[in-house]
Amino acid sequence: MATLAAVSALFGASLRWVHKLSEGEIRRVGSQTGGRTLFFGGLLFVLAGVSFLAGWDRLLPLDSGFVLMALFLVIVVLPALVYSVKEVLGARPGTAGT
Amino acid sequence: MTYSFLFGLLHGILPDEHTWPITFSYAIGGASGRRGMLAGLYFSAAFTLQRMIVSELAYLALAPILLRPLMNAIVYLVVGSVMAVAGATVLRRSRYPHVHLFGHHHEAGGQMEATGRVFSRRHDAGPSGSQEFPLRWTLVHGFIAGFGFGPFSIFVNTAAAPVMRSP
Numbered sequence: 001m002a003t004l005a006a007v008s009a010l011f012g013a014s015l016r017w018v019h020k021l022s023e024g025e026i027r028r029v030g031s032q033t034g035g036r037t038l039f040f041g042g043l044l045f046v047l048a049g050v051s052f053l054a055g056w057d058r059l060l061p062l063d064s065g066f067v068l069m070a071l072f073l074v075i076v077v078l079p080a081l082v083y084s085v086k087e088v089l090g091a092r093p094g095t096a097g098t
Numbered sequence: 099m100t101y102s103f104l105f106g107l108l109h110g111i112l113p114d115e116h117t118w119p120i121t122f123s124y125a126i127g128g129a130s131g132r133r134g135m136l137a138g139l140y141f142s143a144a145f146t147l148q149r150m151i152v153s154e155l156a157y158l159a160l161a162p163i164l165l166r167p168l169m170n171a172i173v174y175l176v177v178g179s180v181m182a183v184a185g186a187t188v189l190r191r192s193r194y195p196h197v198h199l200f201g202h203h204h205e206a207g208g209q210m211e212a213t214g215r216v217f218s219r220r221h222d223a224g225p226s227g228s229q230e231f232p233l234r235w236t237l238v239h240g241f242i243a244g245f246g247f248g249p250f251s252i253f254v255n256t257a258a259a260p261v262m263r264s265p
Binding site for chain 1: 107114115116118119120121122123124125126127128129130131132133134135137138139141142167168170171172173174175176177178179180181182183184185186188189
């Protein structure tokens with residue numbers, strides 16, 4: 001419990017290390033990133049569940065949990081974060097249409 | 099008990115598909131160290147409760163049923179569905195079902211809202227919607243995710259719990 005709380009605190013604080021974002025923008029990026037990782041991460045987990053039921057996890061050369069984590073980070077978290085930051089920066093006054 | 103405690107410490111640090119995807123989403127959604135920590139605490143509290151129940155069931159010799167690979171597949175389906183619904187609800191301008199207990203505090207404006215309703219589907223948080231991320235949902239996610247079994251939980255439920263001297 002203690003280590004998970006500490007790791008989660010680091011995750012939550014990480015956006016504040018980006019000094020170019022205002023307080024409201026940080027909250028917006030966090031909210032959008034969190035929502036997108038929940039949604040698309042959830043879809044990834046559903047796909048994983050279906051493939052496990054079909055027995056496809058036995059075809060993987062690596063541990064299925066490790067593969068799932070790696071896929072979550074690479075194809076869900078990183079794109080969600082980049083897209084959310086771009087979305088928020090694009091919504092700044094004076095950047096419309098650029 | 100000592101090994102269980104040490105494995106628990108290790109499990110919290112190592113990336114795991116049953117914990118990090120969910121806690122990361124809520125922690126980053128909280129957008130602060132304090133709210134990230136709360137997300138981790140809520141999740142791990144519910145996770146701990148679930149693991150307490152399952153290790154007791156393992157003590158009662160129900161581990162062979164609970165540790166079947168089929169359980170992991172079903173857990174992924176349920177956890178994924180709950181995550182997707184939660185994410186879709188949050189992305190829809192952050193209006194979401196949540197429980198009112200003893201009043202309800204919103205950060206914006208610092209207003210204390212008192213209502214007789216227990217469940218509320220929407221809040222009038224202005225045209226842009228509330229940006230407060232529903233951290234307490236991690237309680238539900240944590241309890242469900244606890245049904246997923248990895249190496250650490252397999253140790254607890256097959257080696258540690260069954261040899262305990264009493265329930």
